[in-house]
Amino acid sequence: MMLSFLLTAALAAPFRYAEDQAPAIVNPLFSTSMSEARLSELVFEGLYTDNPELATTPLLARDLSMNADRTEATVRLREGATWQDGTAITADDVVFSIQAMQNPQTASTEYGRVEWIKKAEALDAGTVKLTFARPEARPEDKLFFKILPKGRFAGTAVKRTDPFRTQPTGSGPFRVDKFNDDGSITLLKNPGYRSSVGLSEIVLREVSDKSYQAKLLIYESLEALVRVLPRDLAVLKNNRRVELYPYQTNSWWYLGFNLGRPTGKDANIRGAIARLVDVQSLLDPVGTGDLLSGPFVPSSPYYNHDVPAWKRDGAKAAELLTAAGYSFAAGKWTKGGKPLSLRVCAHKSLESAQEVAINLQSQLQGEGIEVQVDFLDDATWKSQIWKDRNYDLVLSQWSFDRNEDVREQFHSKGTRNFTGYNNPAVDGLLDKARDALDPQQKKSALREVHRIVHDDAPMVFLWTLDSYSAMSVKVKNVVIHPFYFFTWSRTWTM
C-alpha cells in the first residue's frame, strides 16, 4: 500500500526547473529573453522545427512545395492538429501569426524572422501560400517561428498587454496552468497532444538568487538548472545524483552604449570608456571565460582573431576624453562645469550582474567618471531599454542559436538594435553575408563586421562563459536543444 502510494507520488512528481526570473508574459510575439524562449518552446509550435539531429523537420506543417523560381511556397498543414482548447489549427492561424509579427503596430521583436515573407494567404483551411521577397532555396529552414491562434486576438495589431499574455493557448506538449503567487509557473501535459508526453507537470521556479539554485538541485527541490554558475560546476560535477549537460548558447556579455545620447554618440567617449574598463577584473568574480574583441564567441566561424580585445590604457583614454572636450580636475572629468556622468542599467536577472556592475562603477568612478547603477526588473527593462532607450550604458548578454546572426543587433534596421548603431558599411556587409552562397564570402564579410564594430565600439565586448545545465539523474532520456532547450522535452521522463 505504502509502496503503491510512493510510486504514484513519484510518477506524478513535477519536473521543476529554475530560471533567474520567470517571464511576466507568455507571448512569442514579444519574446526577448532566453527564459521566454524556453517557456515558449514548451507551449507553442512552429510549422517546422529541429529534429534531434538538428535537421529541419515538419511540426505543424505536413509538407511544402515550391514554384519554379522559388518565390512561392505552398505549405500544407498537419491534419488533425489542434490548439490546446481543442479547436483545429488552420491556415488562418498561420496567416494571422505572420501578419501580427509584421504589423508595425504590434512592434513584435520577432519581425526579423518573417521580414522575408512578402505575402501570406490561406488557400483553404489546411493550406497556406507564402510569397517571398526574394527566391528562397529552403524556406522551411526559416519557418520555425511560433504559430498563434487567430481566434484569441482581436486583430493583427497585438499589444503586449493583451490578456493572452497570462492565459496563452498553444499547440505544444504542455499548457500553462497557472501563474503562482511565488512567481513560479505551472504547466501541465497537454491532454490532447497528438503523441505521448513523458512528463505530467512542469514547474518553472523563479530563483533569483543564483547561488541558491545549485543547493536546491542538490537537495532535490529542483530537477534542473538551466544555467549553472561557473563557481557551482565543481560541486555539481562531483555529485552523483546530478549530471551536467553542455548548453552553449553562443552567448556573450557586453556594455552597450546609447548612441542616441551625447555620451554614446561621441566616438572619443566610447573609445575612452572601452580603454578604462579592466575587463579581466570584471570577469574574475564571475568565473572563467574568454575575453572578446567583437560580437561573436571565439569558436565562431565569424570571430576575427586578428582583432585584439581592448586593453586598459588610461593615457589613451585621457587623450580621447580631452579630445571630446572634457578636462580633468579634482579627480573628475568635467565639460562646461558638468561632470561626465553615466547611468548604467542591468537586468535584475542577469547572473552575477550586481557584482559586475558594482565593480564597473568602482572602476569608472576611480577614473573620474560618475556612474549611477540601476538594476531593472523585466517590465522596466523592456520599457526603459527596448522602448524608451532611457540609459547611457547597459550591461547585458546576447545569446545566439547556431547561426550566430548578429544582423538584428547591428543592422541599422535591426529589431534588436536598441543601441541605435548605424554604419552603412556594416549594413552592406550584413546584407552581403545574408545573401552569400559561398561560405567563405559570408565568413569574410562577418569577420570584417567584427573588425568594424570593434573599432566603432557601439559596445564594449566583454566575455563568453562556458555554459552548462544541470539535471537530476531522475530525469531520463534527456537531450537538450542547444538553444531552445526544451525542443525534445516531450520524450523526457521521470
Place this chain on the structure above:
Amino acid sequence: MLLFLALGCGGGEPARPPDPLDGGWPQQVAETPLEFESLMAGGAREGWVAFHAADWPTAAEKLDGMGRRRALLELATLEDDLARLSAEVWERAARRWVESAGVPEGSALPVLAALSAYDSADAARGAAWLNQVRGALAPDVAAVAAQLRERGLSEIAGEGLAACLAGHLAARKSASLEPLSACPAGPLVREPAGDHERTLHDPLLARTRAIVHRAQAEAIAIPAEPGLAALLFSGDWTAADRGPNPPTLGLLGLGPLSGPDEVQPARERVRAADARLDAWIEGRTQGADEAEIGVYADLQLLGLYRSHLLVNEARAALLGGRPHQAAATAQLALDAQHGRAIGPLNPPALFAVLAEANLRTGRTREALDSIEVLGGAYPFVQGLDETLSDLVILEGMGRAGDSKE
C-alpha cells in the same frame, strides 16, 4: 605537482577487504610509491609531469623508452581521431558547398575532396569528386587531378600542390615529418573568388602525422618488464586491460554496447562505473594514512583514469556507429570545470572524439567548440577548424537566426 616531488612517504598497509578491482596502476602509485619514484629518476620527472597533463608533444620530447613510446602513441591516436573527423568534415563540406552554390569554376575544391576520399581508401568516391571539376584548374592542381585519376594517391610527383602531396607520401614512408616542409605553412590552396580569397586546407595532414608518430612509437622497443611505465596515467587499469576482453571493463560494466544508439543506457553505464569506482576508492582509502589519500586526490588518479577510460569508450562507440552514445559518454568524461582546456582530466582526444560525435549527431556548431580547444595546443588543427567552420556556415545557409537576451 608538489606530489611529483613528495612521494615516497607511504605508510604500512592497513587491513582492507579485498576487491576485484585491486591492483590497478592508481593503487600502485598511491600504495607502492617507490616504483613511481624510480620512474621519476634520471630527469624523467618533467616528461611525466607533461604526460600527467596530457601534453603529448612535451612528454614525447622529454621522455625516453616506454614513456616516449606511449606519448607518441597517444599523439598518433589523437591524430587518427582527427583524421577520421577531417575526412567526414571534408566530405560533408564539399557536398554542401556543391548543393549550395555549385562547384566554383576552376576551383580545387573537388580535387581536395577527392584527395580526402582517396586518403580514406574510398577510390570510388575520390573518382566521383574528380568528375565534379568545373573549368580550367591551376596547372599544379590539374597535375594532381590527372595523377589521382591514373593511380590514386599511391604516388604523386610535381610542383606546388603535387610537391606537398609527395611530401606527405614521403613522410609516411620515412616516419619523419621533415618532408612536409614542401607544404605551405597556411592553407594548401589559395584561389581568387571575387571579393575575397578562397582558402582550402590540407585534408591529409592529420593522417600523415598519425602514421609518422605511430611508426616512431613502434620503433621504440617495449622493455621485457615495462612495469608501471606501461600503464601510468592511462585508461588501462591493469596490464591485462591492454589485451582482448579487458577484465576491468567487465568489472565496471563497460565494454561493447548493444541495443539502439540511445543516450540513456550510455549514461547509466557510466553512472554504474562511477559508483563502482567510488566504492573501490572509498574502500582503499578507509583507514589509509593522509599521504596515501593525498596521492589519490592531488594527482587526480581516479579522475584521470576515468577520463581516459571514457574517451576510449566513446571512441569505441563512434567506431561502432553509435554517435549518440559516444556523445553522451564523452560529455560525461569532460571535466566541465575546465571545459575549455586540455589537462589531466580533459585529454586532447576527448575534444577530438567529442567533436566527431557532435558532428555525427548534427551538432556541427558544437563540434567547432571542441576543435577550438585543440587549435591552441595543436596548430595543425587550425586548417580543420576552418574547413569545419565552412561546413557550419553551409549548414546554416538560408536559415533565420534567433537571438535572445
